[in-house]
Amino acid sequence: MSTKLPDWLTTSTPLPTGHQQRHFLAQNMQRLERLLQRFSQANDLARPPLKHFIAPQHKLLAVLGVILLLSLNQNILLLWLLLLGDLVILLLLPPIYLRQVLRQTAVTGAFAILLILPSLLLNANVALFAAKTLLILLNLNYYRTTTTFNQVITALQQLHCPNSVIFVVDITLIYLKMLGEFLLQLLQAVSLRTVGKSKHPYQMIGLLFGTLYLKTRDYALDLYAAMEARGFIGVYPAAPRTRQRDQLYLLLEVTVFCFLFLLGR
Amino acid sequence: MHIPDNYLSPATCGVMITAMAPIWTVSVLKVKAQIKTKKETVPLIGVAAALAFLIMMFNLPIPGGTTAHAVGGALLAVLLGPWAACLALSLTLLLQALLFGDGGVLAFGANAFNMAVIMPFVGYACFQIGQRLHHEKIGLAVGAYLGINLAALTAGIELGLQPLLAHTSTGVALYCPYGLKITIPAMLTAHLLIAGWVEVLFSVFVYQFIKKAAPTTLYQAPATAKSFKVFYGLLIGLIVLSPLGLLASGTAWGEWNNHELAQRLHTAAPAGMTHGFHFNALFSDYAIHGLSLPLGYILSAVTAVLIFAVAMRVLQHEH
Structure with missing residues (x-):
């Protein structure tokens, strides 16, 4: 006796899912995961640790100085010198970081160049502008790839930023991870449980971010309670003392900046 | 953005x-x-x-x-x-x-x-x-x-x-x-x-x-009276600061008179502007005859604010 499957079992009827909606949820989950990866320690352990020759505050100052020099000057020789300097610094990086810096510069640089291409019609000096923009992007990407969140906070501390600002920056970085994880879990839960189309994707967004805001408040209240319980009076732990080597480095930095600035004039 | x-x-x-x-x-x-x-x-x-x-x-x-x-x-x-x-x-x-x-x-x-x-x-x-x-x-x-x-x-x-x-x-x-x-x-x-x-x-x-x-x-x-106080403070500050405009040499872009315009264009000012309507304000260029220029600026600012305040008062509803 042969059994024949009923017709409805042999034909597949796909669930009416909102394709676009799923797409944007998945896309956002990917972006969030990438953001959270920057915070994960496992990620750091997988890569060779970077040797930091200079203090974080000097690194920040150096980046600011180079960007300022690049945008102030129109001198090709100066751009060339800075490029050579950048290349030497890039050579010192382990390959895994080097690839990351170059990849990010290529992607962001492509966008920047696409944006200024139409100005060729306006007879603008696109080549110089593009070269300067690419160099700035290279420096910025180098900074963000080789600097950890803690180093930024230390740099701000050493540069005598008010305690309250550093404290708030610190909270932001910590809770960026916490809220990011919370949002990722929410998104995963939503994408696992929703079947079919929702009336309007924005209604769901209202729900997602409304919940996230309430969570924000909860976190803030808990944090304040914890701070109060531990006797927090608004003073942040004192900044580590600057070493003499750092002071010398600062002097060197200022000299090089002035020299390059005068050269570029 | x-x-x-x-x-x-x-x-x-x-x-x-x-x-x-x-x-x-x-x-x-x-x-x-x-x-x-x-x-x-x-x-x-x-x-x-x-x-x-x-x-x-x-x-x-x-x-x-x-x-x-x-x-x-x-x-x-x-x-x-x-x-x-x-x-x-x-x-x-x-x-x-x-x-x-x-x-x-x-x-x-x-x-x-x-x-x-x-x-x-x-x-x-x-x-x-x-x-x-x-x-x-x-x-x-x-x-x-x-x-x-x-x-x-x-x-x-x-x-x-x-x-x-x-x-x-x-x-x-x-x-x-x-x-x-x-x-x-x-x-x-x-x-x-x-x-x-x-x-x-x-x-x-x-x-x-x-x-x-x-x-x-x-x-x-917070109560609105306070925010109005800030607004008034800002207004007074702006009045006091108004002579700062004198620091800028030259006339604001597009506010040239015909003479200045002719200088900028290196030709005569457009005919439509020389023969156009000329309005001689009471305090032309914020200078009041016989007063120093900064004082004239401050007085002009106060006058403008008071005229606006009177206009607002006229339009205000009776409570």
Whole structure:
């Protein structure tokens, strides 16, 4: 006796899912995961640790100085010198970081160049502008790839930023991870449980971010309670003392900046 | 709307950061006052900055298949108060510039002015007007739309001014190569048509949810008399500062008289202007005969303010 499957079992009827909606949820989950990866320690352990020759505050100052020099000057020789300097610094990086810096510069640089291409019609000096923009992007990407969140906070501390600002920056970085994880879990839960189309994707967004805001408040209240319980009076732990080597480095930095600035004039 | 580095001249960046310094100072003072009544505000700003970051990172679907993201300036102003929102958004922009490569480091002042000042304050003002007319949601929607578009307009102006401000002797632009004619329409069309509506829908839906789920967490504005005091203070400050206009040598762009215009054009002024209508004001060029120029400026400012005040009084309803 042969059994024949009923017709409805042999034909597949796909669930009416909102394709676009799923797409944007998945896309956002990917972006969030990438953001959270920057915070994960496992990620750091997988890569060779970077040797930091200079203090974080000097690194920040150096980046600011180079960007300022690049945008102030129109001198090709100066751009060339800075490029050579950048290349030497890039050579010192382990390959895994080097690839990351170059990849990010290529992607962001492509966008920047696409944006200024139409100005060729306006007879603008696109080549110089593009070269300067690419160099700035290279420096910025180098900074963000080789600097950890803690180093930024230390740099701000050493540069005598008010305690309250550093404290708030610190909270932001910590809770960026916490809220990011919370949002990722929410998104995963939503994408696992929703079947079919929702009336309007924005209604769901209202729900997602409304919940996230309430969570924000909860976190803030808990944090304040914890701070109060531990006797927090608004003073942040004192900044580590600057070493003499750092002071010398600062002097060197200022000299090089002035020299390059005068050269570029 | 994040302006990258090298699109604005360093001078513009400097001016924008200088303009932001007093705003940040006032924000910190305002928030300090807020902390006295609501102590959890300090950690809240930090956590709210993280929230703002996530809002700006979250791509929303728009019909047609592409995506856009909201900034949430108006929404944060309604949830936390405009001053706290200004600080939280500035902080987010700082971290984005330093750690995530979004927006320039030198252009931070300009970006903060567009997104952390214009957006929350315009949004909040519209929300308050809406609240008075008992249509909060409409107020917020209008505020979100106006805020993001005004911010885009300012960004367009900042970018479009660059070819005028910084160029070589042959007239080739050194920074952003596009003039106002290109930057303003480019910025505004994208925001008027798409990003503005994304911002409106985002703000309204989140606000609706919070209003329903936890209405007590919304920011309550302090008594209005106080905010008027600040307004009067600002007005008096501006009157006192009005002679600063004298520091600028030359006449404002487009405000030349015929003689100056002829000098600039190197030919005679257009016929239509020489034969046109001439109005001789009582205090021409803010100079009153027999008075020193700065004093004339201050008197002109006071007169203008008083005339406006009288006009407002005429239009005011009787209580």
